Amino acid sequence: MSPMRCAALLAGLLIVASAIAGASEDLPREKQRSSYDDMAPATRAMQDADTDNPGMLWVLDGEALWRAKTGSAARACADCHGDAKQSMAGVAARYPAFDAKRGGPVTLEGRINACRVENQNAQTLAYESRELLALSAYLALQSRGKPIAIDEKKLGETIAAGRDIFRQRQGQLNLSCAQCHDQHYGGKLAGNTIPQGHPNGYPLYRLEWQTLGSLQRRLRNCLTGIRAENHAYGSRELIALETYLMWRARGMSMESPAVRP
Amino acid sequence: MARALVNIPPKAKRGEVITIRTLMSHQMETGFRYSTTGAPIPRDIITTFIATYNGEEIFRAELFPAIAANPFITFTTVATESGTIELTWRGDNGFAASEQATITVE
Amino acid sequence: MPSTCKPSNLTSRRDALRLMGAATAGYALTIVRVTPLAATPADMRTAIEKITGGAKVSAGRVHLEIPPLVENGNTVPCAVTVDSPMTAADHVRAIHIVTEKNPQPNVISCRLGPRAGRATVSTRMRLSDTQTVVAIAEMSNGSFWSGSVNIIITLGACLEDLI
Numbered sequence: 001m002s003p004m005r006c007a008a009l010l011a012g013l014l015i016v017a018s019a020i021a022g023a024s025e026d027l028p029r030e031k032q033r034s035s036y037d038d039m040a041p042a043t044r045a046m047q048d049a050d051t052d053n054p055g056m057l058w059v060l061d062g063e064a065l066w067r068a069k070t071g072s073a074a075r076a077c078a079d080c081h082g083d084a085k086q087s088m089a090g091v092a093a094r095y096p097a098f099d100a101k102r103g104g105p106v107t108l109e110g111r112i113n114a115c116r117v118e119n120q121n122a123q124t125l126a127y128e129s130r131e132l133l134a135l136s137a138y139l140a141l142q143s144r145g146k147p148i149a150i151d152e153k154k155l156g157e158t159i160a161a162g163r164d165i166f167r168q169r170q171g172q173l174n175l176s177c178a179q180c181h182d183q184h185y186g187g188k189l190a191g192n193t194i195p196q197g198h199p200n201g202y203p204l205y206r207l208e209w210q211t212l213g214s215l216q217r218r219l220r221n222c223l224t225g226i227r228a229e230n231h232a233y234g235s236r237e238l239i240a241l242e243t244y245l246m247w248r249a250r251g252m253s254m255e256s257p258a259v260r261p
Numbered sequence: 262m263a264r265a266l267v268n269i270p271p272k273a274k275r276g277e278v279i280t281i282r283t284l285m286s287h288q289m290e291t292g293f294r295y296s297t298t299g300a301p302i303p304r305d306i307i308t309t310f311i312a313t314y315n316g317e318e319i320f321r322a323e324l325f326p327a328i329a330a331n332p333f334i335t336f337t338t339v340a341t342e343s344g345t346i347e348l349t350w351r352g353d354n355g356f357a358a359s360e361q362a363t364i365t366v367e
Numbered sequence: 368m369p370s371t372c373k374p375s376n377l378t379s380r381r382d383a384l385r386l387m388g389a390a391t392a393g394y395a396l397t398i399v400r401v402t403p404l405a406a407t408p409a410d411m412r413t414a415i416e417k418i419t420g421g422a423k424v425s426a427g428r429v430h431l432e433i434p435p436l437v438e439n440g441n442t443v444p445c446a447v448t449v450d451s452p453m454t455a456a457d458h459v460r461a462i463h464i465v466t467e468k469n470p471q472p473n474v475i476s477c478r479l480g481p482r483a484g485r486a487t488v489s490t491r492m493r494l495s496d497t498q499t500v501v502a503i504a505e506m507s508n509g510s511f512w513s514g515s516v517n518i519i520i521t522l523g524a525c526l527e528d529l530i
Contacts, residue, residue: 039438040434040435040436040437040438041434041436042434042436042444043438045444046444051266051268051282051284052282052284052333054284054330054331054333056266056284057264057265057266057284057286057331060264060266061264190521190522191438191521191522207438207439207441207442208439208441208527209441209527210288210289210329210330210331210441210442211288211330211331221527224527261438261439278483278484278485291470291493293470314482317482319479319480319482319483320477320478320479320483321477321478321479322475322476322477322478322488323475323476323477324475325471325473325474325475326470326471326493327466327469327471327473327474327475327492327493327494328474328475328490328491328492328493329441329442329443329490329491329492329493330441330442332490332491333444333489333490333491334488334489334490335487335488335489335490336477336479336483336487336488337483337484337485337487338482338483338484339482339483339484341482
């Protein structure tokens, strides 16, 4: 699709959206709907069978990395945490988590990197690197089927900051996240059904990307879509959005590694 | 890392038709794309996939750039005897990977 | 979309844009229909001739399954099944998939035999545009059979690279 046509479509949506803008409620829990439910049967089948889900290729890498000694400490994740199937069960569903030492939120990727630096004397891994995606996919798999439950008491400020960004009109198209994902989910934007935008399957395999990607990659995608200035991976803004989105999806089942169109 | 995900039933009845499902990590770069600086990105794909059953070829596929990244191929074979099924992927830039699985036929 | 997208409300440029959005949404449905092999353009014909060596290709016996809703042309699941007893005397020797408008017509060429038990293969392919996809089977008696579908590829709005 040409940028012009895409912009025109989004502008069309904007006009409709602006007519009923101003809603300030969070998406009610009883209306939560995973994008899985809007996918074609063939795409759902790809997610359902581990033998068909390309995301499992990263999980296999992650499992190997979990057991590999790394950094100058020559220590593997497994040396401290043991069997991830037990020690990491349900953990990813609670991220971003409140980090007492930093007095703020830490994402799953941030925790992996902090662990590498502090306990393995290893270098941090870049967002979207094969290794970081592999480790986060392996950890997220241990939460598959578990309900999302982040610490809303300790993360209240971050959730509020994320909500503000979510509702802030931005970019050349002057759209907020909420206008599409709170007010127009289920509608159409070109060939796509507008999703509620839940983060319950990350890292996930996107057919468009033909690779696994993080939630922050998707958020950056969205910001590009509305012609907004983007935020860097791991920035306060993306972490706040990620935290708000996980809170907004509270109680939903984790599907990682999910498949999306 | 050439990571593969292969599903071959470990046990089968003699004469049973079994399905073999395979996924191989590979970007399948088409050779038709350009980088952000306008330079053509050279083709880098898996070109050949071969399956053998106790050394005898049972299936072969020639792949082209129109196969999606992380090639997924499924095919069938008759479980004839206990033994080893070996899968081999070969491609551009010397890419080579193989996986083996044993099957018990009763 | 809200119910304001009715032609009767078409009074301004805003409404026209809104209607355009709704019309585009209508194309979101993917339509699959069987088309005769004759409708294919030259380079696909050339690719097919290369496969068959110029032999006649009859329509039938080959079932090309592509889900009716193609959500992204970058990864399109497809399966080919050929009607064949798959015996030593009568089996499928090869299955090919070719496309009409991809930069290169060939997708995959599989060689199989009676040991396959069933003539069924599946993969995931890339389709650059709305087009006809053809599957061709070469039988052990040297005959060629084909099945084809016309696939409509829809375009998403919020793509990462706006090409």
